Amino acid sequence: MVDDKKETYGEVKDVGNATNIAWHHSSVTKEDIHKRNNHKSCILWFTGLSGSGKSTLANAVNMRLFQRGMTNDNDESSTANVPLHSYILDGDNIRHGINQDLGFSDEDRVENIRRIGHIAALFLDAGMIVLTAFVSPFRSDREQVRQLVNRNGYQHEFIEVFCDASLDVCEKRDTKGLYDKARKGIIKDFTGISSPYEAPENPELIVNTGETQLDECVDKVVSYLEEKGLIPKVVG
Amino acid sequence: MVDDKKETYGEVKDVGNATNIAWHHSSVTKEDIHKRNNHKSCILWFTGLSGSGKSTLANAVNMRLFQRGMTNDNDESSTANVPLHSYILDGDNIRHGINQDLGFSDEDRVENIRRIGHIAALFLDAGMIVLTAFVSPFRSDREQVRQLVNRNGYQHEFIEVFCDASLDVCEKRDTKGLYDKARKGIIKDFTGISSPYEAPENPELIVNTGETQLDECVDKVVSYLEEKGLIPKVVG
Numbered sequence: 001m002v003d004d005k006k007e008t009y010g011e012v013k014d015v016g017n018a019t020n021i022a023w024h025h026s027s028v029t030k031e032d033i034h035k036r037n038n039h040k041s042c043i044l045w046f047t048g049l050s051g052s053g054k055s056t057l058a059n060a061v062n063m064r065l066f067q068r069g070m071t072n073d074n075d076e077s078s079t080a081n082v083p084l085h086s087y088i089l090d091g092d093n094i095r096h097g098i099n100q101d102l103g104f105s106d107e108d109r110v111e112n113i114r115r116i117g118h119i120a121a122l123f124l125d126a127g128m129i130v131l132t133a134f135v136s137p138f139r140s141d142r143e144q145v146r147q148l149v150n151r152n153g154y155q156h157e158f159i160e161v162f163c164d165a166s167l168d169v170c171e172k173r174d175t176k177g178l179y180d181k182a183r184k185g186i187i188k189d190f191t192g193i194s195s196p197y198e199a200p201e202n203p204e205l206i207v208n209t210g211e212t213q214l215d216e217c218v219d220k221v222v223s224y225l226e227e228k229g230l231i232p233k234v235v236g
Numbered sequence: 237m238v239d240d241k242k243e244t245y246g247e248v249k250d251v252g253n254a255t256n257i258a259w260h261h262s263s264v265t266k267e268d269i270h271k272r273n274n275h276k277s278c279i280l281w282f283t284g285l286s287g288s289g290k291s292t293l294a295n296a297v298n299m300r301l302f303q304r305g306m307t308n309d310n311d312e313s314s315t316a317n318v319p320l321h322s323y324i325l326d327g328d329n330i331r332h333g334i335n336q337d338l339g340f341s342d343e344d345r346v347e348n349i350r351r352i353g354h355i356a357a358l359f360l361d362a363g364m365i366v367l368t369a370f371v372s373p374f375r376s377d378r379e380q381v382r383q384l385v386n387r388n389g390y391q392h393e394f395i396e397v398f399c400d401a402s403l404d405v406c407e408k409r410d411t412k413g414l415y416d417k418a419r420k421g422i423i424k425d426f427t428g429i430s431s432p433y434e435a436p437e438n439p440e441l442i443v444n445t446g447e448t449q450l451d452e453c454v455d456k457v458v459s460y461l462e463e464k465g466l467i468p469k470v471v472g
Contacts, residue, residue, distance in 0.1 A: 098354035118334035
């Protein structure tokens, strides 16, 4: 468990009033945390058009994971009550926080996703299941995050979830009136209307968020986590 | 590219093959996570000169918290085995990751700490105890992070830990040879030598990392967390 790869202050003798002050550097590793938590870490990267349901699905998956992990005293034989540690990164906490200095130019969009990728990687390192909900329309940006994660040598850690809803469905939903504004030219470079959306070519998961019930979509994502051994299966 | 806020898709009827697709948006709150985890979240912000022991102390505190949380089957009456969820942000994972685009100009130093503050706030939101180990020499930068955290209305969430070691001690340690290079002018604007360190005026904790054993320093930090009710006290 002890990782001395970092600096060691070693034996610094006769400093001030104390002698033999040994400050050894030890670290808790991701493996230690996985073992303690009884589940692994991963990034669920939800991508899709505005209105495709990324944020809603991510939140519903997060809620399901959280509720599954609540203690169930009536069923001690079940592993369903292993607490699952997950967190969502989305527009609310990113665009209004760390990325509030970024606009919507091409350069800023790339930087937006770059930072999100690195933040997601930190949560991964902390042993968490991190869910991200951003349009992230460009393949190259998503690929950059995948490479960043893969560099660490873990399998199944980057899970691209394509929220596949047709433009027609998303535009009909248009709960924020953004498509209407984009059609009228009030919003420029709007994904799907005046800026391209590059659908994933080989995503780990495709969820038909345009025509499927939310619960069914959540089932699909959670089952994937079980199948890959990232979270324990519910027993009984 | 539009970011999804907390919209509710509500009742989108007669879309595609499905009817009555209700996509309600629900979120797991920080309070939910605190209750589940049996401990609260906070930021332990270690600040001090290079060589003062910030990173070593932060890692030792993190290890202590982790080990305290390991299951202890022989002592079921103890609350010591509540798993404590903590994570360190330091130069290794920040400067080489999300902030690899930043140098050491005044502007970049401010941006470095701004981003770290926002990332720490995300971990806070995820219910974690986050430890940061950066020189962070300027009061205004640390104050900015404190304000950012306080905006959320929680008490005791930002804990400034002053790693108080004299320049003399730090320079004698000089494990990375940085002071030597700074004295020779090879490194410019080095904190303590050619750039100021503004010591905290009212830190939550002062730890004498220059003249105290590491274990004793760790005790002081962990006791503080217990006293403020952020983590359960060890019983028996």
